[in-house]
Amino acid sequence: MGPGPSLDSPYHRVKRNLARANGYLRRKEYRKAVQAAAVAFSAKPDCAQLVGQHKHELEFLCIEFCDNFNTNPGVIAFMHGIKIRARPFLAYAPGGEDMVRTKLEIVEERMDAKEREREARRLAALAEKKATWMERGQRALDEGNYPRGKAWLRRVVDDFGHEPGVLADIGSRLLDKDLLPEAADILARARGADPRDHTVYTLAIRAYQGLGEMGKAEEVYLAAIRQFGGHPLTYLNLARHYMAWRKRDKAYEYARKALEADPGLDEAREIVRRTG
Known part of the structure; x- marks a missing residue:
């Protein structure tokens, strides 16, 4: 065999x-x-x-x-x-x-x-839950019930914060109600989760400026420049920030950068004149 x-x-x-x-x-x-x-x-x-x-x-x-x-x-x-x-x-x-x-x-x-x-049913149920919680949170904020509104939005953050745009959305809602510390915290997380979302930088700067945390706002400006490159309006906004912070040398530096990138920026030229 x-x-x-x-x-x-x-x-x-x-x-x-x-x-x-x-x-x-x-x-x-x-x-x-x-x-x-x-x-x-x-x-x-x-x-x-x-x-x-x-x-x-x-x-x-x-x-x-x-x-x-x-x-x-x-x-x-x-x-x-x-x-x-x-x-x-x-x-x-x-x-x-x-x-x-x-x-x-x-x-x-x-x-x-x-x-x-x-899977489609599961995702639809999750989307409905997120929308419901977001709506309840926004309604409570609009009614002035900030603790309840923040509680609902925190649930959204905990369950859906990993989804693109969710943290930025919630940060913007909190910022619109002048809940600045909470907004700054959420927006810092949003920037860490997706550093390519340029809107988060703008929102975070508003939150830090509102809190008077000028150094943190400066850090966000500089991070935006590293991430997206130098843009004349970004340079101009940073020059304005330094003017408000009374850092005239820095205001001059970035106003000059703005003018070099776009000679038509009259406000940048004025800052250069005032600080030069």
């Missing part, structure tokens, strides 16, 4: 994947079960030259998987959910591997569709 099939042969590929598929069925990992079984039945035609014990073993394993699949309670429930009530759904006979694989691929497609539907 000659040696059996090698470990990388189609024979062993079918055996391994059917064993995996049955294991996944027991663990209720149905999509993985379907994928492993599809691999097995795809490899089965390559075993056509098998004879004797190996051939009969594979035929038995194919039939066994189909029986396990057809009688699995979770699979049955899923099939009912997608309106497939044919019993048995998988019916294997020698030479029928393509039909089984095609049916498995159909099941996988339906599983994927169901998963997309579940």
